[in-house]
Amino acid sequence: MPNIQRLKNISGTAAIVGVAESDSLGKVPDRSPLALHAEAALNALDDAGLQLSDVDGMFTAGWSTLDVAEYLGIEPRFTDSTSVGGSSFVMHVAHAVAAIAAGYCEVALITHGQSGRSDRAPIPRNPGAPMTQYEYPYGIIGPPVSYAMACRRYMHEYGEDRTRQALAEIAVSTRKWANLNPRAYFHDRPLSFDEYHDSRWVAWPFHLVDCCLVTDAGAAIVVTTAERARDCRKGAVTVLGAGEGHDHSMISQMPDLTRAFGRNTGPQALEMAGVSHADLDLAMIYDSFTYTVLVTLENLGFCAAGEGPDFVADQVTAPGGSFPLNTSGGGLSYTHPGMYGIFTVVEAVRQLRGETGDRQIDNCDLALAHGTGGLLSSTGTLVLGSS
Amino acid sequence: MPEENNRPAPIPQPESDYYWEQAKAGKLVFQKCGACGSVQFFPRVLCTSCNSTDLEWIESAGKGSLFTFSIVHQPPHPGFRNAVPYITAIVELDEGVKMPSQLIGIDPEPEQIEIGMRLELAFEELNDSISLPVFRPVG
């Protein structure tokens, strides 16, 4: 089991000093996935006031760090290709903190790049793996079908109508945030409750607007020691708490379809940081689907199991509401190239620095960023604080 | 027809050869642990409850209940373009294991499908070597 006392010793010892997206987001057919990694890496290092030559720790998912470091022309002394879905990059931040604390590296670069929309050569799955043997032949392929089956079970346990209303609340409030973010895919497209309910079915009970976007995008994060962070270009964002883990790969193996691994990683991250839910000013929660947000709020302990629909009622998660959630517009309405988790951290850092313009929330000093990967399989949670 | 336009077919592995052989013969089998009595799906070389490697094959009586489902409207793979809408399911066999499957013999309408509804085993021939265990309403 994680040793909370030892984790507390490294809480606050490292900071995020650079975050960035690729130059373009959305439909970017003129950039390969690795080009998106590189573009975002240069932008994040510039944000930090550092150079590629300063980087001695390399972290990525989807691709191997071998490919990314070679493309960038660097020779890392710490390398981590942990790839457990879209949560991976959230975990990489925690791994970077640990590696820096242990002395393996001093400047960690975490990169992401994915052409979910325009990829000319998507990476195939091993056809002998359990998922491809036992689920794919039935058409249980990809996230929408799997998450839809989890959501249908939630509806059975906690009520279909109130669940439906909660999904609509999340879709609509997230779109309102996207309408405030010039880089959001749906920046210019409002979403009404009527439009939500009229949206076509992808995998019942999911409408199209219950599902995240499929875009091309890259992002990167730079982490270094708290000392070195003071010399960087912008205000450092301290990594205060973290947790990670997973409990299945295939959806049919998930121990409880209404309880993902955030039930462990949320409490761990908060305890390591020495803070409680009420202390948080912002929650960035991976929204692969509206249901992912609903169930994650419960799993992380913001409310009890089955109370998520009451928690998100009346647009409290929208701009001006009492619980700012996914202020970038999220995977639902901002961008989602496939493994979106890194973007929860990018937005949390920008909010903590106070640089998000029209969507800036007041007095943002403490934020939670939470990634979910695979088929509700893996989660990584971070608690981040302004300096 | 290019291969990616076909429905994906499993490539059996050493620990699952028997499962797929039996499915081809119209039987659904799963593993039971000789040490602790736990049952498990999918086949492995160890019991995930007690880590014993003393596993035996049990044939299911082919009855179970619907644990959850989805009605798929947008094909997630080119091989399902002509299959939508179809019903994916997680089925809880009376012997205690849960497995992924599809429902047949029922309209793909939410009102027609009840979680907990009783189901019985059927088979769908995918190709010359693979038959898939699927389920239909009892009755």
Ligand SMILES: [Zn+2]
């Ligand atoms: Zn056993």
